[in-house]
Amino acid sequence: MIKKATLLALAVCLFLALLSPGLVQAQGELTILDSSAQSEFPYRLNFSLSADSDVNITDIRLHYRVDRMGFARVTSEVYIEFAPTNTVYIDWPLEMVKIGGLPPGSSVDYWWTVEDARGDKVETAPARVNFDDPRYSWQSLTEGKVIICWYEGDQSFAQELMTTAQQALARLAEDTGAELEKPAKLYIYANAQDLQGAMIYPQEWTGGVAFTRHGIMAIGIAPANLDWGKRAIAHELTHLVIHQMTFNPYIDLPTWLDEGLAMHTEGLLEPIFTDYLDRAIAENSLISVQSLSSPFSAYAEESVLSYAQSYSLLDFLITNYGQEKMLELLNTFRQGSSYDGALERVYGFDMDGLDALWRNYITTPAQVSQEMPLALEAGY
Numbered sequence: 001m002i003k004k005a006t007l008l009a010l011a012v013c014l015f016l017a018l019l020s021p022g023l024v025q026a027q028g029e030l031t032i033l034d035s036s037a038q039s040e041f042p043y044r045l046n047f048s049l050s051a052d053s054d055v056n057i058t059d060i061r062l063h064y065r066v067d068r069m070g071f072a073r074v075t076s077e078v079y080i081e082f083a084p085t086n087t088v089y090i091d092w093p094l095e096m097v098k099i100g101g102l103p104p105g106s107s108v109d110y111w112w113t114v115e116d117a118r119g120d121k122v123e124t125a126p127a128r129v130n131f132d133d134p135r136y137s138w139q140s141l142t143e144g145k146v147i148i149c150w151y152e153g154d155q156s157f158a159q160e161l162m163t164t165a166q167q168a169l170a171r172l173a174e175d176t177g178a179e180l181e182k183p184a185k186l187y188i189y190a191n192a193q194d195l196q197g198a199m200i201y202p203q204e205w206t207g208g209v210a211f212t213r214h215g216i217m218a219i220g221i222a223p224a225n226l227d228w229g230k231r232a233i234a235h236e237l238t239h240l241v242i243h244q245m246t247f248n249p250y251i252d253l254p255t256w257l258d259e260g261l262a263m264h265t266e267g268l269l270e271p272i273f274t275d276y277l278d279r280a281i282a283e284n285s286l287i288s289v290q291s292l293s294s295p296f297s298a299y300a301e302e303s304v305l306s307y308a309q310s311y312s313l314l315d316f317l318i319t320n321y322g323q324e325k326m327l328e329l330l331n332t333f334r335q336g337s338s339y340d341g342a343l344e345r346v347y348g349f350d351m352d353g354l355d356a357l358w359r360n361y362i363t364t365p366a367q368v369s370q371e372m373p374l375a376l377e378a379g380y
C-alpha cells in the first residue's frame, strides 16, 4: 500500500515536471520580466522590455504591425542595439515622424523575440497598444457603421453630426451605389487648433483629414462653424467610402473622380466655386481632365477651380449616365484599370472624350449648378 502511494506520488511529480518544465529547470533560463507599450500621442509609441538569463542575452527584436487596410499584413522588425548582458532593460520609441504619423484611434500590435548566448529563444505573445488622443474626454455615438467621437457640445450636437453623416452616406449610395464596407470613426475636435495638436505635421489650412486606410477621419468643428462642419463630414466620409471600395495595389483613383464625388456628396456648390467655374468658362481657361487626374495644384486659385471642375465632371457623369455606370466605373478602378481604359470600358470615351463632352455640357445654357468643397485637405 505504501509502495503504491509512493509510486503514485512519483508519477504525479513526473507529470507535473512534464507539464511545467519551468518549475524544475535550473534558475537563470531566458525569461521575459516585463513587456509594455505606452503612447505619447501624437509623437511616439514607447516600447519597453526587460529580460533575464544566466548567460548573455545577445539578440532582441521588436515586431510591430499597424492596424490598417493593406494588400498584405506588413510586419516591421526592429533590431535593438544593446551591449550583450544577463539582464536587459530596453526602451525603444517608434517616432511618428519616421512613419508619417498615425491618427487618433489607431492601434498597433507588437511582440518581441529575445535570444541568449546559449541559443534559447523566447517570443512574447502579441499585444495591442491603442494610439488615443488623451488630451480630451471623448464620448461616442454609434449608428450603423459610423462612430462619432466628440468631447465638446452636448448629445444633440453629436446627433446632428450623425444625421449629417447618415444622410451623406444615403446620398452617396444613391449617386454611386457605394457603401461603407468597414466601420468609419469620426473624431470631432472642437476647433482647428485642437485638431492640429493631434497631428505631427500640422498645416495652416488643415480643417479635416481622412485617414482612409485606417477608416478614421478627424475634423475640427466649432459650434459657430457647424454648416462648414457638416460639409466637411460629408466630404471626408465620401473619401473613406470610395477608398474602401476601390482599394487596390495598382493605381489610385484620378483626383477629379475622388474629389468630385466628395464634393458632390456635400450638396450644392458654394458660390465661390461657381464663380471660379464661370470665370474659367468665360476666359476659356478650364483645366483639362488629364491634368485633373493628378494631384491638384497647391496654388489656391487653381486649386479652387480644380475642385469646382471636379464637382462639375461628376455632376455631368451622374446626371447623364446614372448610378449604375458610376458604380461600374468604381468597380473597374478597383480591378486596377488605367484611367483611359476604365472610362472607355464603362462610358465608351477616354479622358479627352470626357473633356470634350463635359465642356459642351457646361457651356450649354440652362445649367444651374452649385456646390462647394471643404477647405483644402490632406489625404492619407
Ligand SMILES: [Zn+2]
Pocket: 235, 239, 258, 259, 262, 377
Ligand atoms: Zn477631398
